[in-house]
Amino acid sequence: MVVGLLMLMGGVAAGAFGSLLGLGGGVLIVPLLTLGFGLPLREAVGVSLVCVIMTSSAAAGVYLERHVANLRLGMTLELFTALGALIGGSIAFLLDERLLALLFAGLLAYVAATMVRAALRAPAVPTAVARDPLAVPPEVTGAPPEVAGVPPSGLVDPQAGYVVRRFPTAIAGSVGAGVVSALLGIGGGIIKVPLMHLVMGVPLRVATATSNLMIGITAAASAVIYLLRGGIDPYVAGPTVIGVFVGATLGSRLGHRVQVRYLQGLFVVVLGYTAIQMLLRAIG
Amino acid sequence: MSGPRAGRSRDHERTIGRLLKVMTYVAVGLLLVGFLAMIIAGISPIDAWPALDPGALPAQLVAATPVAFLWLGLLAVIATPIVRVIAAGVAYGSGGEWRMVAISIAILAVIIVGVASAVGTEA
Numbered sequence: 540m541v542v543g544l545l546m547l548m549g550g551v552a553a554g555a556f557g558s559l560l561g562l563g564g565g566v567l568i569v570p571l572l573t574l575g576f577g578l579p580l581r582e583a584v585g586v587s588l589v590c591v592i593m594t595s596s597a598a599a600g601v602y603l604e605r606h607v608a609n610l611r612l613g614m615t616l617e618l619f620t621a622l623g624a625l626i627g628g629s630i631a632f633l634l635d636e637r638l639l640a641l642l643f644a645g646l647l648a649y650v651a652a653t654m655v656r657a658a659l660r661a662p663a664v665p666t667a668v669a670r671d672p673l674a675v676p677p678e679v680t681g682a683p684p685e686v687a688g689v690p691p692s693g694l695v696d697p698q699a700g701y702v703v704r705r706f707p708t709a710i711a712g713s714v715g716a717g718v719v720s721a722l723l724g725i726g727g728g729i730i731k732v733p734l735m736h737l738v739m740g741v742p743l744r745v746a747t748a749t750s751n752l753m754i755g756i757t758a759a760a761s762a763v764i765y766l767l768r769g770g771i772d773p774y775v776a777g778p779t780v781i782g783v784f785v786g787a788t789l790g791s792r793l794g795h796r797v798q799v800r801y802l803q804g805l806f807v808v809v810l811g812y813t814a815i816q817m818l819l820r821a822i823g
Numbered sequence: 824m825s826g827p828r829a830g831r832s833r834d835h836e837r838t839i840g841r842l843l844k845v846m847t848y849v850a851v852g853l854l855l856v857g858f859l860a861m862i863i864a865g866i867s868p869i870d871a872w873p874a875l876d877p878g879a880l881p882a883q884l885v886a887a888t889p890v891a892f893l894w895l896g897l898l899a900v901i902a903t904p905i906v907r908v909i910a911a912g913v914a915y916g917s918g919g920e921w922r923m924v925a926i927s928i929a930i931l932a933v934i935i936v937g938v939a940s941a942v943g944t945e946a
Contacts, residue, residue, distance in 0.1 A: 618933065759905055
């Protein structure tokens with residue numbers, strides 16, 4: 540019972556941190572379960588995928604109700620992220636866990652470096668950007684409603700205010716995002732958002748919301764493989780998923796009261812330490 | 824996109840959004856029941872877990888076993904985005920947007936291939 544409650548609390552902490560820092564839960568859940576509770580990496584990835592689907596579905600529900608996400612673009616791209624997730628989910632069971640740990644260490648180092656770079660570039664960020672599974676974060680609110688209906692074919696929609704471009708590149712990137720998501724148990728937003736925003740020319744707020752929408756089906760495509768191949772432990776997933784849901788909701792409520800700069804500093808240290816632990820695990 | 828088609832699209836998005844939120848709450852509720860039942864039954868997360876057996880799930884639910892609620896909750900979580908794709912496909916179909924219907928079907932086909940490959944590997 541104590542372990543179950545600890546997992547619940549760990550999920551709450553991961554959900555809250557993820558929400559406050561605008562990260563998906565996967566980056567935190569996998570190290571929590573592997574390094575904190577000694578779970579095999581592949582099982583941690585399976586549980587993390589379920590957490591990611593849950594937070595994505597809740598947030599996507601709000602984005603769609605408020606017409607912030609571009610459903611057509613999201614569905615078109617998620618065909619390719621799902622394809623990537625199918626490939627990733629299949630090869631995840633063939634790869635050595637040490638290689639997966641090495642890849643995860645690389646991911647953590649990348650996220651830490653990105654946070655440091657962002658903090659140096661934007662010196663005054665007064666409050667956290669909340670990432671509530673049931674609330675639209677500030678960076679995606681206020682989008683013109685017309686953006687929801689832009690065709691993904693590169694055609695200009697006079698009401699949209701932007702043109703979707705470089706679709707073939709986006710297809711390749713989406714497949715890659717799906718593979719990474721399935722291998723490491725993350726949502727893949729760190730690939731999809733820059734892909735849509737920088738490569739395709741989608742406004743950041745729409746890209747963020749649309750990426751969130753896509754995460755659900757991307758993670759579901761590989762989660763079914765993990766589930767059917769015995770890669771998801773219900774006794775671990777139950778408390779962890781509930782914890783992440785509660786934590787993400789709490790994080791969004793606390794968002795405007797927390798000095799995100801200090802939190803980011805602490806988090807970079809945690810990510811760095813976790814990356815080293817994962818690296819040590821990888822090299823045996 | 825403008826006029827009645829845009830209005831219909833916005834209505835569909837609102838409906839699909841509500842569906843996602845309701846399904847998320849249902850899934851979290853099922854997991855919560857399962858977790859509370861786990862605590863009452865004295866089951867620890869480090870205990871060995873019974874494999875998912877869809878055929879036995881109804882009987883396990885009637886017997887109120889913790890793992891039945893947990894499996895059902897997990898299935899509900901995983902099914903939520905899949906149901907969203909089906910709902911979107913139906914909505915696009917009702918509006919005659921056949922390209923989007925084809926995309927919805929293709930996404931579902933990818934999921935089905937994943938299920939089939941996982942089942943095939945296990946067998």
